[in-house]
Every structure is written in structure tokens, then in C-alpha cells.
Amino acid sequence: MVVVKEILLINILLGVFYSVVLQEDKRKTKRILVFGGNGFIGSETVQRLIERGDSVTMVNRGNSYFDSEERIKPRVTDHFKCDREQMLTLECPQILHSGRYDAVIDFSSYNHKQIEQTTNILQDRVDLYVYISTGSVYEVCDKKHKGRTKEDDAVRPKNRGKQLKLKKQEMYGHEKLSCEEELQLQRQTGGFPFVVLRLPDVIGPRDNSFRFWTYQLWVKTHKAIAHPIHLPDSVADTKFSLVHVDDVANAIIAILDAGKKVHDQAINLAFEEEFTLRKLIEAIAIKENVELDSLQFLTDDKLAWYTLPTVSKGPLDTRKARDLIAWNPMTWEDALDGLSKFYNDAMTDKKWIKEREMVLADFFEFVVQEQYYQAALTELKRIYGKDIFDGVDFGWKDYTPAIEGTSRDQSSSISEESTSEVNTTDLGESSSYAENDEKPKKKNKVLHQERAMDKSKEKKVGDDGRETEIDSNDMKNEPTKHEEL
Helix, strand or coil: CHHHHHHHHHHHHHHHHHHHHHHHHHHHCCEEEEECCCCHHHHHHHHHHHHCCCEEEEEECCCCCCCHHHHCHHHCCEEEECCCCCCHHHHCHHHHCCCCECEEEECCCCCHHHHHHHHHHHCCCECCEEEEEEHHHHHHCCCCCCCCECHHHCCCCCCHHHHHHHHHHCHHHHHHHHHHHHHHHHHHCCCCCEEEEEECEEECCCCCCCHHHHHHHHHHHCCCCCCCEECCCCCCCCCECEEEHHHHHHHHHHHHHHHHHHCCEEEECCCCCCECHHHHHHHHHHHCCCCHHHCCEECCCCCCCCCCCCCCCCCECCHHHHHHHCCCCCCHHHHHHHHHHHHHHHCCCHHHHHHHHHHHHHHHHHCCCHHHHHHHHHHHHHHHCCCCCCCCCCCCCCCCCCCCCCCHHHHHHHHHHHCCCECCCCCCCCCCCCCCCCCCECHHHHHHHHHHHHHCCCEEECCCCCEEECCCCCCCCCCCCCCCC
């Protein structure tokens, strides 16, 4: 009798074991079509899909960012190189005959025509379409309350004139909302179910917008380069949301496994914490051991540019995400730890030399004034070590700063000589310089203004580096919305 019971118990355990194995095998057979997948958000998502055993087909233009060429591309099942600005039926005939997919994840649709042609091609071959949208859609909508922005706030104004005005002010948000509306339309006419994820600005390692990295460098070097951190009065304390790329990737995986309860839903994702540009800069300073009292700011709206915030409707409400997919993002403290370490390490890690060269080029173009190039190079070398510039080509033809053997005292004396004719009114009373601190020469007021004007036509940089110019005088920046092609 005991032997029989033991045999029964063994059979039960084996049954449970094989049941789990079979369920795991069934999950691993999912076929996923990813538009994008080679950049910031997409590569993190694709990596998780591959690690859990899914078969991934990527559709993009073949660009790579950071290490996606080695980390992602060799591990996908198929890779179709296509330009979604063209007709997919001609550009990507492989898609027409690639079979059925359990899910499509779309990181790279920028307008409703791209969605329309994709849904026409895949209309009978997809179980779920996950579209990566943006919190910028709310900028073209008629939010009627002052609380956190909820999903049902995405309603365009009834007044056509107001619609057109908002569209002109926020073309990016308008186009992304048009993509959402196209998905809704195809669903209403018998198409496949969809999920829309509305993301605020995304942060994390491998961010090809370089925003966090730039602010980190600026905080650490701003006194040495005699250039205050730009913190325009008009946006310094505007509240906004952020989200970490790891949390976004995890949320996408959760949606794929959530079943019908998420179908035809729009879902906000964000940290629990709210942010302002002032708080973000101060958090970076604390993390980098820079005393808050030592921070110097340029606050004049006419001179200062910024890359955050990119929206004006406030932080996102994530209660729906908690209810549907058990959204539980990492804490800002943990995120900041990881960001600080990654980008500090990237300043010396040979693996990221191309990206380091790019961020330094941007830093010297938009932050460091020319007469302080040598001081900046010396300070960066002091902070990160002598190998920081190994292999880095700034592309300077007419200027070759000599930093070998230059001490901080020497670089300071050079800086003092180059700013001997300072006009103390150049930066306006809003500047946070102390009276005894150096200020740029008068000619650099023009330089500041030129940079601000350049920045007023900021570019949205997608996950593949695709740029779309934004004409906005208030310096809203959408690099930074990380779609890919």
C-alpha cells in the first residue's frame, strides 16, 4: 500500500513537472515581429524576448546603437532591412510571406500612414499589436483637470481651430495620436486587438539622446568651464514624469502574457516619483558628490536652453498599469545609481568610445564656450583619468588644445586671461553667478543666443537615430522619444 502511494505521488509530481515544461515550451514558441528593435527601448525589449525563448523578427533600416549590433542582431531569427518611409510591399516583400505572428511590437511608427500600411499587410496574421506611443499625445488633447494625466484625457478638442493650433505646437504628439487613432479604426472594422503604451521621457543605459549623460557632465564640470547649468525660469519647476527603459521592456513582456484584459487599452507607464528639471539636476549633483550650494545656474529664458521637460500637461497617472499588469517600477534612487555608474564608466570604457566621442562633441558644441575648451579638457582629464581622450576625435581643424602637463592652476590662469574683458551685465540679473565669479565675454552673449536659436529647432531622435526637426521656440525637446526604424 505504501509503495502504491509512493508511485502515485511520483506520477503526480511528474505530471506537474511535465505540465510546467510543456507550458514553458508553449510560451517559448511565440513569434514576435518587431518594428525597430535596434535602439534604446527596442534592444532592451528584444533582449528579454530572446532570453525567454521567443522567435523574433526585426524590421528596421539596419542601423545600430551602442552595442545592439553585437548584443541583438546576431540573436534574432530574421532581420528585414526596410525603410518605413517607403512602401513596405516593395521595400519588404519578405513580410508578405513571413507567416502569422503572436504579437507585433511597433517602436517605429511616426505617422498614421505607416500604421495604415502595416495593418493592411498584417490584418489577418496578428494576435496582438503593441504600439509604443508617448505622453506627448496629451499635449494635443483637451485635459480638463490639474491632476496626473490619465489615459482617458487623450481626447482632442471639439473645436477644429484649437485642434489645428495644438497640432502646430506639438506635431510629434499629433502624429503619434494619429497612429493610435488608426489602430482604433482598424479594430472597429474587424481588425486585430491592440495595446498602446504611452511613455514619458525614457532614461537608462544606452540612451542615444545623451540627455542624462550631458547633464551629468555639465554638473561635474560647470565651474571649471565657467558656464552655468541652464535652468530656465519658465520650466525649472514644471512637473513631469520619467520612466526607466528596463521597466518599459518588462511591461511589454507582461502585456504579451496578460491576455484579453489588456486588449484595446491605452496604458501610461512612469516612475511613481514626480520630477522637475531643478530636482533632476540637484539629484545628479548629490549623486556625483557636487555640493548643491556650489551649483550655478543660467535662468534667463532668452538665453538658456533645456532638454527636459518635453511636455506641459504634468506627470502621468499609472494606476491603470498597476491594475492591468501589476506595474511596479524601480525606485528613482535605484535608477539613479545605475545611471550614474553606467555613464561614469562609459567615460573610460573603450567599448563605448564611439558614444563617448559623440557626447563630448555635443557637449563642446552646445555647452562649452570656445575660450574654455582647454579648461574643459583638463577638468575632464582630472575627473576621469588620462585615458579619457584615447581614440577620441573631436574633428577640430583649427584648434588643437594642449592639455598634456597642464595643471588646474595653469588652466585657470588661461581662462582668466581669455575673459579679461568681461561685461558683468551680459547674463542678466537672473544668472546665479556670484559677484566674484567670472562671466563670459560680451561676444559670447551672441554665442549663447545662436545656440538657443539652434536649439529652438530641436530634433526628435528616434531609437535608430532618425531625426525630425521640431520648430518650437520654447525649446521642447523630443529626442528623446525613443522610437526606432
